[in-house]
Amino acid sequence: MHILITGGTGLIGRRLCKALLAEGHELTVLSRKPETVPLKCGAGVHAMAALSEWQPSQAFDAVVNLAGEPIVDQRWSEKRKQVLRDSRIALTEELVRRIATAEHKPAVLLSGSAIGYYGGRGDEALDETSSAGTDFPAQLCVAWEAAARAAESLGVRVCIQRTGLVLSTEGGLLGRMIPPFRLGMGARVGDGKQWMSWIHIEDLIAIMLRLLRDEQMHGPYNATTPHPVTNAEFTQTLASVLHRPAPFVAPAALLKLSMGESASLLLEGQRVLPRKLEGAHYRFQFPELPGALESLLN
DSSP, X not given: OEEEEETTTSHHHHHHHHHHHHTTOEEEEEOSSGGGHHHHHOTTOEEXXXXXXXXXXXXXXXXXEOOOXXXXXXXXXXXXXXXXXXXXXXXXXXXXXXXXXXXXXXXXEEEEEEGGGGOOOTTOEEOTTSOOOSSHHHXXXXXXXXXXXXXXXXXXXXXXXXXXXEEXXXXXXXXXXXXXXXXXXXXXXXXXXXXXXXXXXXXXXXXXXXXXXXXXXXXXXXXXXXXXXXXXHHHHHHHHHTTOOOOEEEOHHHHHHHHGGGGHHHHSOOEEOOHHHHHTTOOOSOOSHHHHHHHHHX
């Protein structure tokens, strides 16, 4: 297949490109820095600097939409919120417009989303049938998903991937946590009772490949392990795997002061379960946190 990938130079995109290249697919990656694409994504990967380069006569068999500015790296000023909306919703809307004008429409659009869709829900167990939250991250995901699902009216199979906390040593949450934890300075966040619904990077890529291939799969899927943990459990498990203490606490009040509204991403969790993946008989390679961390760190 010839596959177009937006956000292909990010943590998930790079690993997906590697897996798809290994299967012999032809790839085109949308990037604002097209000159970096072959180095980050693999030799032979084509680069596209803007979606306007997609001409109606150019055929893509599948589209993977992973684009989006990082949501936790900066405080959520109104200006920053608009950047987050544009990088997800506006780009996805443009992508669907390009699909509409394509002479050969892709068979499938796999579009990103996040478990932030559900909002902070305490201990409530959440699956794909659960309602959306009302906070900013939730409403961002709602609009993002709606933009992608507009492609269904064009006869395109649409899968929405609500991704949890991705475990990888190459970046993301775990990549940021490892240095202080290795120094014995690991810290629980707030009271540690908030749920962390995580996914090993290898399971995430395997799920994405399955969603691209399986014509029976459509709609939203929670890309999370069947066994979420609390922040306190995650902290102690990571410290144990690294054979270091984790004696500290990052106070909620300090996080709110330094991060503002975006502190909710760290202080409010979601207990998310992958019911649809389990119903499709997907078998997780790393369902439990200790084994997942051991595979990555040892």
